[in-house]
Amino acid sequence: MLSSSASSALTPAATAATPAALPLLTQDYSAYTAADQHVWQLLFDRQMALLPGRAADAFLAGVQHIGFTREAIPDFREVNPRLRELTGWELVVVPGIVDDAIFFGLLADKKFPATTWLRKLEQLDYLEEPDMFHDVFGHVPLLTNPEFAAFLQQLGAAAQHHRHQPNSLELFTRLYWFTAEFGLLSQPDGLRIYGAGLLSSHGEVKFSLSEKPTRLPFSLTGVLDTAFEKDKFQELYFVLESMPQLPESLAELQAQLAD
Numbered sequence: 279m280l281s282s283s284a285s286s287a288l289t290p291a292a293t294a295a296t297p298a299a300l301p302l303l304t305q306d307y308s309a310y311t312a313a314d315q316h317v318w319q320l321l322f323d324r325q326m327a328l329l330p331g332r333a334a335d336a337f338l339a340g341v342q343h344i345g346f347t348r349e350a351i352p353d354f355r356e357v358n359p360r361l362r363e364l365t366g367w368e369l370v371v372v373p374g375i376v377d378d379a380i381f382f383g384l385l386a387d388k389k390f391p392a393t394t395w396l397r398k399l400e401q402l403d404y405l406e407e408p409d410m411f412h413d414v415f416g417h418v419p420l421l422t423n424p425e426f427a428a429f430l431q432q433l434g435a436a437a438q439h440h441r442h443q444p445n446s447l448e449l450f451t452r453l454y455w456f457t458a459e460f461g462l463l464s465q466p467d468g469l470r471i472y473g474a475g476l477l478s479s480h481g482e483v484k485f486s487l488s489e490k491p492t493r494l495p496f497s498l499t500g501v502l503d504t505a506f507e508k509d510k511f512q513e514l515y516f517v518l519e520s521m522p523q524l525p526e527s528l529a530e531l532q533a534q535l536a537d
């Protein structure tokens with residue numbers, strides 16, 4: 279993979295079929311070494327130098343709200359109380375990529391699955407699976423935004439509700455992928471990124487806003503008709519006009535599935 283751009287959710291793993299069956303894990307903060315803290319600093323500094331003017335205002339505000347800094351790898355014992363206070367969400371520790379059905383069930387419960395391992399210095403730009411820089415730095419800031427957090431919870435609940443309909447999980451996965459992971463947003467002051475797969479990837483931040491990829495106005499039909507790339511930069515991104523398009527698109531998908 280070219281970047282830390284994969285979702286934390288989207289490749290089935292050999293895990294049990296219900297969230298209740300997930301192992302109860304915690305972040306062992308004392309296990310992080312000085313080298314780990316150094317890698318966090320490098321990653322944080324590199325992204326935060328790049329993101330102003332490129333990341334959505336809601337994301338940059340979220341970094342402030344949650345209190346992420348270059349000084350230390352986020353401690354979930356500090357992140358979770360803050361997140362619960364802001365939007366009712368919390369991080370739950372998972373060993374790696376989780377099954378789609380489990381993933382959406384967690385979202386429905388306002389639980390975001392996160393790994394706790396951090397890439398090594400020699401892996402700054404190349405990861406086979408998402409690490410905590412993706413899961414935590416990429417996703418958590420927008421989980422502090424009530425509007426976006428509500429959309430993600432509703433997406434999880436809707437996917438769970440329709441999970442027994444043939445192919446429905448793939449449709450919810452595409453909606454998740456082209457919004458929460460790789461979404462772009464048209465702000466009054468220009469094109470911005472809100473997808474975590476982009477925000478945690480130094481290379482794809484620049485690529486997604488360059489002249490190279492195709493960018494289309496966001497539409498549910500467009501998203502549902504588009505297969506996505508897991509192991510390389512996306513060739514196509516969808517651009518929201520405004521955040522309310524997210525719940526609107528979800529309602530549209532649910533209406534289609536109810537027909």
Ligand SMILES: [Fe+2]
Nearest residue numbers: 284285286474
């Ligand atoms: Fe992700």
